Amino acid sequence: MKDNFSTQAQTYAKFRPGYSHDIINYIASFTATKNLALDIATGNGQVAAKLAGHFKTVYATDISEKQLENAIPADNIIYKLERAEHTSFDDKMFDLITVAQAIHWFDFDAFYKEVYRILKPDGLFVVMGYGLFSTNPESDRIIRHFHQETLGDYWDPERRYVDEDYKTIPFPFEEIVAKQFLDTFTWTFEHLIGYIDSWSAVQHYIKKNGSNPVDLIRDELKESWEKSDGKAVFPLLLRVGKLRL
Template identity: 65%
Template sequence: MKDNFSKQAAQYSKFRPQYPDEMIDYLVSFVKNKGVTLDIATGNGQVAHKLSQVFETVYGIDISQNQLDNAIPKVNIIYKVAAAENTLFKDQEFDLIMVAQAVHWFDFDLFYKEIYRILKPEGIFAILGYGLFSTNSDSDKILRNFYHNIIGQYWDAERKYLDENYKTIPFPFNEIVTDPFENKLTWTFEELIGYLETWSATQHYISKNDSNPLDLIRDDLKISWQKSDKKVTFPLLLRIGKLK
């Protein structure tokens, strides 16, 4: 598993979009027993926090201590540093195991072997994510150029799984057909730029070139954004399954 987000953990916590409650409620509706759940690669703990309102105990693991230091605290959430492929939990411990916006970084073979070990026989496994957002047409042109051309070569190879809406990842489970979801938000320009700076490719570009690629589009994007309704729409990705 790669760690692309420790460096900007505080920014990640501040600017990454939340998953809408209706999507989390929908996912939880498939889980019979609301005992113990695991949020893998929990990051800032945003999903763990939502799950803590339903489950008795929530575990959130991440390979980044810096991410966990910025995670949302709650009495029934236990955060631990651990890898997705080697969680150190006991066999058949969890009613729900989920991973949001991170499965593409994992060693699939090792990860799924671990899921089969620690998920209860009647438990639910879920993958959440979100693809490239869309907004007004003028800003979209600037942002697509930024995504594909300016920082395109700096994306890790695993990013393709998100571009393919998680449809091409291995999924060795009895899959449950799910409803579609979107996340509609209204952003200030600061929130837009803040989110773009959390992109791993943006950070890779900065590391390699000692300059911020956002400076190449900032002025044009700001003018475009000020003229727009400032609305963004994320396509949400969801795959749910049970053990075979």
């Protein structure tokens, strides 16, 4: 598993979109028993914090100590610094395991072997994420050109799984057909820029070139954004499965 987000952990925690209570409630509705949940690659704990309202105890792991330092605290969340593919948990321990916006970084074979070890036989495995957002037509044009052309060579190869809506990831589970969700946010221009700054490809560009590529679009994007309603609509990616026994 790659760690692409320690460098911008505070930016990530502040500007990344969260997951609505609707989608978390929907996921939790599939689990008859709500004792133990695990959120893997938890980042700043945004999913873990919402799961904490449904489960007696939530464990949340990440390989980034800086991300965990920015995680949302709760009395029933236990954060641990651990790799997704090799955990310290007991066999058949969890009622629910979630991974949000991170599974594309994993070693699939090793990770799924671990899921099969630590998930209860009747437990649920859930992959979540969000695709590229849509907004007003002019800002969309600028952002998509930036995403595909300016940053094209700076995206990690694994990122294509997100662009393919997680439909092409290996998924060795008995799949449950999931409802589709959209999340809509109203952002200031500063929030929009903060979110784009948190992209891994932006950080790769800065590391290689010593300059922030967001500066190339900042003025034009600001003009289009400030003429709009500031809405950003994210398609949520969701796959839900049970162990094949």
